[in-house]
Amino acid sequence: xxxxxxxxxxxxxxxxxxxxxxxxxxxxxxxxxxxxxxxxxxxxxxxxxxxxxxxxxxxxxxxxxxxxxxxxxxxxxxxxxxxxxxxxxxxxxxxxxxxxxxxxxxxxxxxxxxxxxxxxxxxxxxxxxxxxxxxxxxxxxxxxxxxxxxxxxxxxxxxxxxxxxxxxxxxxxxxxxxxxxxxxxxxxxxxxxxxxxxxxxxxxxxxxxxxxxxxxxxxxxxxxxxxxxxxx
Numbered sequence: 292x293x294x295x296x297x298x299x300x301x302x303x304x305x306x307x308x309x310x311x312x313x314x315x316x317x318x319x320x321x322x323x324x325x326x327x328x329x330x331x332x333x334x335x336x337x338x339x340x341x342x343x344x345x346x347x348x349x350x351x352x353x354x355x356x357x358x359x360x361x362x363x364x365x366x367x368x369x370x371x372x373x374x375x376x377x378x379x380x381x382x383x384x385x386x387x388x389x390x391x392x393x394x395x396x397x398x399x400x401x402x403x404x405x406x407x408x409x410x411x412x413x414x415x416x417x418x419x420x421x422x423x424x425x426x427x428x429x430x431x432x433x434x435x436x437x438x439x440x441x442x443x444x445x446x447x448x449x450x451x452x453x454x455x456x457x458x459x460x461x462x463x464x465x466x467x468x469x470x471x472x473x474x475x476x477x478x479x480x481x482x483x484x485x486x487x488x489x490x491x492x493x494x495x496x497x498x499x500x501x502x503x504x505x506x507x508x509x510x511x512x513x514x515x516x517x518x519x520x521x522x523x
Contacts, residue, residue, distance in 0.1 A: 296374070297350040298322040298521065299342065301358030302329050303380075303504075304446050305409060305435040310355065313510030314517060321521055322351065329357065330442035335364040335449050343369055351521060353377035355506065356478060357446060363456040366463065375466040376490075377520055379513075380475050380503050382482040383456040383489065391451060398447050401440050408435035408443075418502040419474045427507055460489030467493040468520040472501030472508065 298318065300311045308315070308326040315324050327342035338361050352373045354362035359381025366373055386394060400406070409432050414423050417431060467490045471483035480497060487495035496516055501508040 295321065295323050296521070297347040298324050298517075299346050299350045299352050300324060300326045301342070301352070301354030301361045302326065303354075303356030303358050304450065305438045305443055306355070306358075306504075307434055307438055309430060309434045309437075310504065310506055312507075314506055314514050317510070317514035318517060318521070321518060323347075325350070327358075327361070329361065329446065330438055331445065333445045333448045335361055335453050336368070338449060339364040339368050343372070346372070348372060349374055351375045351377070353379065353517065354381065355379040356381050356503065357450055360450060360453045360456070363459060364453075367459065373465060375468075375520065375523075376463065377468040377470070377517060378483070378486055379470045379505060380472055380478050380483070381486070382478050383460060383486050384482065385453055385455040386451060394447055394451050398444060398451075401444055401447075406440035406443060408432065408439075416476050416503070418504055418508055419472065419500050421500060422502070422508050427504075430507060431504065457485070457489060460486065461491065463490045466520065466523055468496065468516065469493050470496045470498060470505065470513070470516055472498050472503060472505045474501060475503045477503045 302310045318324060329338055332338045332341060349372055352362050359378045414428050418427055469483050469487040471480045487493040498505045498509050498512060506513045
């Protein structure tokens, strides 16, 4: 039996295990990796319960964007099971009224049959300009198509209902890495700075040349960061 520890990876909105493909390969000698299913549920509480049911008794936890919102919920439900925490390109805040209004508009469009996943027009919001053309952009579009409209609707409902996690930050007493793409438009670096400032002892790392999806945009750098965090 392997004595490697376990790592639970949490994808973001319209993402699947392909988000973490490079890390699954690069970290396999150090940890047993598990990717949570975030496509089936309409609330973070349900997502967390599903993830906890499939996860080993104790695990390191890493989430990106919506995966970060889910990480906070997992910590509310079962803090004793999480050994360390990595939060990438996410926010501890709930939606503002304007964000919630835009999110409801996207839900209405998708329900009316106008769901288009991630199109080339939307890619600049997700990845750095240097990554728009070529394999990264293509992989992001393909990933969103695999996740599909129904899962998108469930995920948006879950995100819309999330609480403000900022009051929880000072009580998190575990080794924490916070990382963000320098050019992230969806969850700008100041939101990661807020998280890192709020969690005692958290370490913040900015990733140049990255937008909202560093595990795909800078896979070697993210894998190296996670290796260091896991070994710390």
